[in-house]
Amino acid sequence: MKKQLFILGASVIIGLSGCGNDSSHEKPSADKKESMHDHSEMNHSSSGEVPKGLKKAENPTYKVGDKAVIKADHMKGMNGAEAMIVGAYDTTAYTVSYTPKTGGKKVKNHKWVIQEEIKGAGNEQLKPGSEVTLEADHMKGMKGAKATIDSAEKTTVYMVDYAPTIGGEKVKNHKWVTESELSAK
Numbered sequence: 001m002k003k004q005l006f007i008l009g010a011s012v013i014i015g016l017s018g019c020g021n022d023s024s025h026e027k028p029s030a031d032k033k034e035s036m037h038d039h040s041e042m043n044h045s046s047s048g049e050v051p052k053g054l055k056k057a058e059n060p061t062y063k064v065g066d067k068a069v070i071k072a073d074h075m076k077g078m079n080g081a082e083a084m085i086v087g088a089y090d091t092t093a094y095t096v097s098y099t100p101k102t103g104g105k106k107v108k109n110h111k112w113v114i115q116e117e118i119k120g121a122g123n124e125q126l127k128p129g130s131e132v133t134l135e136a137d138h139m140k141g142m143k144g145a146k147a148t149i150d151s152a153e154k155t156t157v158y159m160v161d162y163a164p165t166i167g168g169e170k171v172k173n174h175k176w177v178t179e180s181e182l183s184a185k
Contacts, residue, residue: 077164100141
């Protein structure tokens, strides 16, 4: 019995240690808890390769090499971390909901997938409710998944390097943080 309780307790702790994708600072309601997703499968670091057609920002607020503070909690240890800007691009950033191709629970309001990571998106901003196919590979089962656009925001997106505030390995070439999710150091 003690062993079963220990295993149950450990499972709960591990399950709760995943990160949510809700960047607000309010406590999750029952509805929001259902929309949160364990980003332990997220590719926190990437090769730095950007999608075809993505244009560098001509006059970004934060330039490559600048430092800024992240004000987003896409992943545990991200909010409040110091970021080094490694890329700045002008595009449309979307929150999307999708069911991973590998199975599992539906991911709701995932931040961020950009215009150039949506199959056949073209140059026109997609409207909320649009059904799309993802080409982004930020998380296991994302690439090729059918998704629904939840919101769209024309903005500058940044690729950043940062050290999580909770310790651990430095994250390199993280995709994506929007301009509104950064503040001057």
